[in-house]
Amino acid sequence: MSLLTILAKTVTLKPLVRPGALFGSTTIAGTPEAAVPRRVQLFVSQNAHGQVFPSNTLVDWCWSDAAGDWHFDNLDPTKKYHVIAYDHTGVHDPVIKLNLVPSVEE
Incomplete structure (x- = not known):
């Protein structure tokens, strides 16, 4: 049996999943709310219990824009x-949103 035959028998294909997106905004509460740039980190959840650390993996991070x-x-x-x-100014505590599900465009 050739190596190619062995590999062909062990490969399983996963169904194609369309990529999703998460989005939001960072503001300081008030009247009116003030949009501010802030560092935003994205973690993938390892469970559905809302536990953030230490079981989750950092996926990506970004700075929110001026808006x-x-x-x-x-x-x-x-x-x-x-x-x-x-x-990053140290004035306000971090804000955490848990168990977010990415939206998929149709």
């Missing part, structure tokens, strides 16, 4: 993610 907008693309919509926005 406070941030987004992450090409995410697996079958997984849940956590997002943490940090105030």
Whole structure:
């Protein structure tokens, strides 16, 4: 039996999953709310219990733009993610959103 035959028998193909996206904005609460740029980190959830550390893996990070907008693309919509926005000025505590599911465009 050739090596090619052995590999062909052990390969399993996963169904194609369309990539999803998460997006949001960073603001300081008030009247009106003030959009601010902040560092945003994206973690993939290892479980559905909302536990952030230490079992989750950092997937990506970005700075929100001047309008406070941030987004992450090409995410697996079958997984849940956590997002943490940090105030680099140290005035405000981090904000955490748990168990987010990426949206998929039709």
